[in-house]
Amino acid sequence: MSITNRQVAPRGTAPGASAFPGPPGGRQETALGAPGGGPERGGLGGSSPRAGTDAVRLAGVSKRYGTGARAVLALDQVSLTVAQGEFVCLIGASGCGKSTLLSLVAGLDAPTVGEVSVGGRRVAMMFQEAALLPWLTAASNVELALRARGVPKAERRHRTGELLRMVRLEGFGGKRPHELSGGMRQRVALARALAQDADVLLMDEPFGALDAMTRDLLHEELGRICAEQNLTVLFVTHNVREAVRLGDRVVVLSSRPGRVIEEYRVPGDWSRGIDSAQTARLAGAITERLREEMRRHGH
Ligand SMILES: Nc1ncnc2c1ncn2[C@@H]1O[C@H](COP(=O)(O)OP(=O)(O)OP(=O)(O)O)[C@@H](O)[C@H]1O
Ligand SMILES: [Mg+2]
Numbered sequence: 001m002s003i004t005n006r007q008v009a010p011r012g013t014a015p016g017a018s019a020f021p022g023p024p025g026g027r028q029e030t031a032l033g034a035p036g037g038g039p040e041r042g043g044l045g046g047s048s049p050r051a052g053t054d055a056v057r058l059a060g061v062s063k064r065y066g067t068g069a070r071a072v073l074a075l076d077q078v079s080l081t082v083a084q085g086e087f088v089c090l091i092g093a094s095g096c097g098k099s100t101l102l103s104l105v106a107g108l109d110a111p112t113v114g115e116v117s118v119g120g121r122r123v124a125m126m127f128q129e130a131a132l133l134p135w136l137t138a139a140s141n142v143e144l145a146l147r148a149r150g151v152p153k154a155e156r157r158h159r160t161g162e163l164l165r166m167v168r169l170e171g172f173g174g175k176r177p178h179e180l181s182g183g184m185r186q187r188v189a190l191a192r193a194l195a196q197d198a199d200v201l202l203m204d205e206p207f208g209a210l211d212a213m214t215r216d217l218l219h220e221e222l223g224r225i226c227a228e229q230n231l232t233v234l235f236v237t238h239n240v241r242e243a244v245r246l247g248d249r250v251v252v253l254s255s256r257p258g259r260v261i262e263e264y265r266v267p268g269d270w271s272r273g274i275d276s277a278q279t280a281r282l283a284g285a286i287t288e289r290l291r292e293e294m295r296r297h298g299h
Contacts, residue, residue, distance in 0.1 A: 055121055055200055055232035056082040056105055061114035062257075063100050074100040076257035077114070084199075087226055087233045089243035091286065092253030093294055098236040101258065102202045105234060121232075124198035128205040130185035132177040138188045139164065139173030145195035163191040166225060183214035187221070194225070201226070203235045207242070216274060219245050223272070240283040240290070245274045250282075252289055255297040262289055 063075040074097040082088045090098050103109045104116045106123050132141045139160050146156045164173050167187040177185055186206060193201060207215045223246065226233055237243050243250045244266055252262040264286060270278045 053084065053119060054081040055084040055086070055118065056080075056234065057115075057117045057119075058101070058104070058111075059115045059117075061101075061104065061111045061116060063097065063104060063109070064112045073257040075104075075111075076259050078253075078258060078260055079114075080251060080260055082200075082232055082234060084232050085230045087235065087246055087248045089235045089237060089247035089250045090253060091237060091240060091243050091250060091290065092258060093255045093290070093297070094238075096253045096256045097258030098253065099204055101253075102204055102234060102236060105200070106202055118200055121199035122197060123200045123202060124193040124196040125202045126186075126189055126193045126204070126206045128208045130177070130182075130189040132185060132188055132192075134177050137174050137176055138169060138180065138184075138191075141177070141188055142173075142191045142195050145192045149195075149197060159195070163194055164188075166194065167191045167221060181214070183210050183218060186210065186218065190218075190222070190225070194229070198231070200232045200234070203233060205236055205238065208238070215242070219274065222246065240286045241274050241279055244279045244283045244286070245272055250286060252286060252293070254293055261293060262286075 058078050058080045061075055061078045062073065065072045065074060078097075078101065080088075090101065092098055100109070102125065104111055105118065106125050107116075107118075132138075133144070136144065142163050143156050143160045146159055151159060160173065161170075164170055167190050169184060169187050169191065172180065172184060175184075177188070180188065189206070207218055210218065219242070225231070235243070235246060240250075244264075247266055248268070250264045250266065251260055252264070253259065254261045264282060266272075266282065270276070273279060
């Protein structure tokens with residue numbers, strides 16, 4: 001499964017989310033069906049899964065851990081769709097089920113109730129810590145993901161070079177993880193995720209441990225790569241500005257159990273700088289919504 005000939009959903013045109021300023025009182029459901037469409041674009045090789053449909057779909061998903069008195073309801077009736085090529089940021093209080101949601105989409109765990117579907121797409125995951133193999137070089141860490149996919153040796157070397165260039169790590173392939181900065185290690189982790197030839201990239205606070213400058217640079221890189229590769233992204237963050245900076249849509253979850261309480265569309269023609277007035281204004285509105293939710297839960 002790979003991503004050639006997938007249709008490009010223009011950024012910021014996903015159906016159904018509310019637009020800033022100020023969403024209406026209740027949450028709006030995202031509509032199912034094809035995104036706006038667009039030019040065909042070549043991917044990393046292979047044939048298209050299902051061009052023009054939603055890439056990720058959660059319908060009435062609840063997740064309970066454990067049983068009896070000790071059971072924890074992590075997610076409650078979550079319905080969410082992510083259009084192909086769309087970048088959706090998930091934000092919510094600690095423990096509200098964001099990582100749980102990603103693990104369900106990744107197929108690492110199953111929902112207690114409801115359905116999760118990625119339509120047969122390939123899914124890759126990236127975490128807060130790069131989790132590279134310390135005894136392997138940056139290039140070998142990336143190449144390992146290609147080997148796992150059965151890419152022939154001759155091709156692997158070439159593709160590893162391409163991927164390292166894509167994340168601007170040309171010339172660093174021979175370094176081991178401890179010789180790289182935190183930002184560089186996350187770039188290697190991103191290259192490794194891209195090496196999996198995924199259609200859907202799940203990112204769990206991938207830049208949470210980085211300083212603001214490095215994070216800013218990586219935002220730019222990620223935005224560029226996702227647009228080039230037409231990736232569908234579900235990105236978890238605690239940083240509201242980061243969510244507005246990167247997302248076509250920002251989905252706010254309630255405190256545990258996580259439910260979708262609000263969605264904000266980020267207009268595609270906005271200046272996306274993390275310090276732009278538009279970013280700050282929308283981030284302010286989302287932060288206020290989060291505070292309101294936390295007050296409701298007595299935080
Ligand atoms: N494997 C598990 N077994 C039991 N309980 C779990 C498991 N994984 C998560 N939980 C519980 O489910 C709830 C949601 O956890 P989750 O890790 O999804 O939250 P989160 O939103 O990602 O939090 P954070 O922002 O702190 O990363 C928490 O109460 C957590 O303790
Ligand atoms: Mg988490």
